[in-house]
Amino acid sequence: MTLSVHWRLDPAAEPRRSEPGAWQRLPALARDRRVSTQNRFDYFLQVAQAAAQTAFDGLFVRHRIEADESRIIAAIIARAVPHIHVVPEFPASVGSAVYAAKQATTFQRAAHDRLGWAIAPDAEPAGREAQADFVSDGDLAQRLDEFLTVARGVHRERPFSFKGSYFEVENGGFDAPLNRASFPRVYLQGSGDAALALSGRHADMHLFAPASTEALAKDIARLNALADGRSVAAGLIQPLLVRDERQTAERDARDRPLAPGTLVASYDEAAEILAGFAAIGITELVLEATPTLEEAYRIGQHLLPRLRALTSAARQAA
Amino acid sequence: MSIDFYWRLPTHGCHNSIQTSGYERGDWSPLRPGNIAPGRDRDGEVDGFTYIDHLAAIAQAAEAVGFQGGLIPSFPNTDDPWVISSLLARETKSFRFMIAFQPGFGNPVHTARMAASLQRATGGRLLFNIITGGGGPAQLWWGDSFAHDDRYGRTSEFLDIFKGVWNASDFSYDGAFYQLRSGGLAPALRGEEFPEIWFSGSSDAALQTAARHADYYLSWLEPFDQLGEKFARVKERTAALGGEQKCAVRVDLVARATEEEAWADIEKGFSNVSEEARQRWGGQGSDSVGAARQAALRPADARRYDDLIVAPNLWGGFSLLRGGPALGIVGSYEQCAARLDDLIARGTDAFILAGTPHLEEAYRVGEEVLPLLGRQASALPVAAE
Numbered sequence: 232m233t234l235s236v237h238w239r240l241d242p243a244a245e246p247r248r249s250e251p252g253a254w255q256r257l258p259a260l261a262r263d264r265r266v267s268t269q270n271r272f273d274y275f276l277q278v279a280q281a282a283a284q285t286a287f288d289g290l291f292v293r294h295r296i297e298a299d300e301s302r303i304i305a306a307i308i309a310r311a312v313p314h315i316h317v318v319p320e321f322p323a324s325v326g327s328a329v330y331a332a333k334q335a336t337t338f339q340r341a342a343h344d345r346l347g348w349a350i351a352p353d354a355e356p357a358g359r360e361a362q363a364d365f366v367s368d369g370d371l372a373q374r375l376d377e378f379l380t381v382a383r384g385v386h387r388e389r390p391f392s393f394k395g396s397y398f399e400v401e402n403g404g405f406d407a408p409l410n411r412a413s414f415p416r417v418y419l420q421g422s423g424d425a426a427l428a429l430s431g432r433h434a435d436m437h438l439f440a441p442a443s444t445e446a447l448a449k450d451i452a453r454l455n456a457l458a459d460g461r462s463v464a465a466g467l468i469q470p471l472l473v474r475d476e477r478q479t480a481e482r483d484a485r486d487r488p489l490a491p492g493t494l495v496a497s498y499d500e501a502a503e504i505l506a507g508f509a510a511i512g513i514t515e516l517v518l519e520a521t522p523t524l525e526e527a528y529r530i531g532q533h534l535l536p537r538l539r540a541l542t543s544a545a546r547q548a549a
Numbered sequence: 550m551s552i553d554f555y556w557r558l559p560t561h562g563c564h565n566s567i568q569t570s571g572y573e574r575g576d577w578s579p580l581r582p583g584n585i586a587p588g589r590d591r592d593g594e595v596d597g598f599t600y601i602d603h604l605a606a607i608a609q610a611a612e613a614v615g616f617q618g619g620l621i622p623s624f625p626n627t628d629d630p631w632v633i634s635s636l637l638a639r640e641t642k643s644f645r646f647m648i649a650f651q652p653g654f655g656n657p658v659h660t661a662r663m664a665a666s667l668q669r670a671t672g673g674r675l676l677f678n679i680i681t682g683g684g685g686p687a688q689l690w691w692g693d694s695f696a697h698d699d700r701y702g703r704t705s706e707f708l709d710i711f712k713g714v715w716n717a718s719d720f721s722y723d724g725a726f727y728q729l730r731s732g733g734l735a736p737a738l739r740g741e742e743f744p745e746i747w748f749s750g751s752s753d754a755a756l757q758t759a760a761r762h763a764d765y766y767l768s769w770l771e772p773f774d775q776l777g778e779k780f781a782r783v784k785e786r787t788a789a790l791g792g793e794q795k796c797a798v799r800v801d802l803v804a805r806a807t808e809e810e811a812w813a814d815i816e817k818g819f820s821n822v823s824e825e826a827r828q829r830w831g832g833q834g835s836d837s838v839g840a841a842r843q844a845a846l847r848p849a850d851a852r853r854y855d856d857l858i859v860a861p862n863l864w865g866g867f868s869l870l871r872g873g874p875a876l877g878i879v880g881s882y883e884q885c886a887a888r889l890d891d892l893i894a895r896g897t898d899a900f901i902l903a904g905t906p907h908l909e910e911a912y913r914v915g916e917e918v919l920p921l922l923g924r925q926a927s928a929l930p931v932a933a934e
Binding site: 324330334338357364403505 | 626630635636654655665666689691728732781836
């Protein structure tokens with residue numbers, strides 16, 4: 232099975248870069264000719280270009296209420312950057328499932344079916360209430376289930392009708408040419424049987440959090456068991472701190488806060504470990520590291536070629 | 550006083566000509582030789598362009614001739630205005646994106662964050678045509694089961710929150726449709742200009758909401774004196790409710806070098822409409838008061854194109870030739886400019902103009918009609934009818 236590798240953009244990372252309000256003034260002796268049309272999206276596009284040029288398959292865009300909205304960022308990227316898939320992450324509280332699905336058709340039509348949907352993990356209750364979202368903890372899974380049922384339903388069937396607790400449609404469904412676009416590839420996350428079962432019903436890909444090869448192998452088996460015959464691929468979100476040599480990586484790791492589960496390793500070691508994940512059935516990796524731009528180049532140029540060499544050798548051996 | 554002129558982006562494909570009914574631009578009709586975006590290359594292969602490439606060309610034409618921007622309509626079988634605006638943000642320079650949006654379709658805080666993001670991406674070129682009416686079967690197609698007057702209440706609360714969170718960190722709200730506890734846009738997203746709100750809807754519930762929230766009241770074209778009265782009433786009513794309303798009109802033009810040429814195009818277009826299509830005229834069910842006002846203007850059995858001339862340069866058959874309102878302006882460049890002047894004299898503060906094909910007509914109207922505006926304004930307030 233081919234391994235797809237995506238880069239992950241956190242729109243809130245490196246918050247000063249290309250942020251006009253946060254420009255660091257140059258000393259008076261240096262003439263500063265930056266203009267007001269420069270903005271934060273220049274940086275997002277640079278990251279996307281870096282991911283495309285270093286042969287990542289796609290770019291995930293995190294949902295961050297501190298920063299610009301992921302689907303707006305994704306559309307701007309898709310128009311400017313060729314080839315790569317773009318996967319904005321957003322919560323099921325964005326609003327109408329019909330409207331979200333319809334927006335996806337415009338994206339797909341314009342960008343030749345390069346859109347994915349990553350549904351964001353649920354925020355804490357106080358965070359949700361600040362977003363005008365008062366669905367209780369116990370009802371969130373039901374809302375997401377209905378959201379995806381309706382979004383897929385109006386895309387696939389016409390007429391489509393549905394009456395649930397959160398969404399209702401009567402004689403809905405998209406007509407040509409909108410219904411010719413592919414439905415976005417759906418990525419769900421979360422641990423535990425309830426999350427895996429939801430992925431079993433709705434996801435194309437379940438994204439796991441960092442874990443050991445053994446733990447992931449068990450999770451993948453559980454996912455397949457709960458999917459009940461439906462095929463759901465397994466992916467992994469993996470934060471990285473990789474350097475030419477492991478000692479350098481470990482030294483740099485001491486200087487910074489790391490995301491939980493960050494893989495600290497040399498390029499060669501990281502390639503071996505990631506190839507090991509591929510060997511137990513992980514088919515997509517979502518890699519992240521900061522600073523987002525420089526690390527996209529580093530990982531794209533140094534780690535990806537090593538990883539792809541290993542996985543293609545394994546494929547040929549099989 | 551200066552008047553804002555907008556163009557329109559056709560979000561359901563575009564015709565090569567006002568005379569033809571096929572969509573030769575975009576993929577709403579079967580792909581035939583000569584189709585644009587998508588088209589076929591010299592080897593007959595699909596060329597890889599998509600409709601967004603044509604919309605980009607129209608937006609660039611509109612900004613090149615001095616339109617402020619364009620209305621981006623939203624219906625069940627159109628492309629979506631939010632996505633179009635994002636896709637075109639970086640290949641336009643001054644074009645302002647007027648997103649047609651029904652507030653019920655989005656969470657208000659998330660929508661505010663999307664809007665702030667687009668403001669940041671475009672240097673403040675976003676505005677909204679907030680739509681609440683419509684309704685009936687179409688509303689359930691969208692997954693919206695609210696009754697007509699409830700929808701205006703919801704729109705009002707939605708905009709309360711949208712405004713409330715725009716520059717705030719700790720905004721709370723307890724409404725009938727929305728609740729919010731201690732929300733607000735993040736610091737990085739604050740400080741953007743609040744998008745102008747254009748409002749449609751002719752019912753009492755609509756006017757009350759407009760008075761509270763709207764900068765512009767947007768109407769389809771109606772016979773001029775009727776529209777002038779309506780605008781006067783809107784301004785009076787909203788002033789009484791404590792709001793201030795500018796008025797805007799959406800109108801299609803067939804502007805040609807001579808009046809004869811303009812009517813010849815209409816006549817040809819009318820003759821290309823089948824008897825069957827004319828019988829179907831009327832469209833999808835709706836509880837919109839605005840749609841009913843237009844439908845009431847419709848002469849029952851027009852046999853000839855000129856049965857539909859309702860006043861000098863005013864033709865009531867546009868919806869036969871393309872989707873949208875029935876009434877539009879037909880005439881020479883000078884006449885079209887004079888009719889727009891007439892509308893200004895009747896209280897119009899801004900226009901959304903359009904013509905088919907939208908790309909070429911953006912240049913034509915921008916280059917031939919707009920420069921003639923204001924010349925006869927003082928002489929013509931009542932000359933047209």
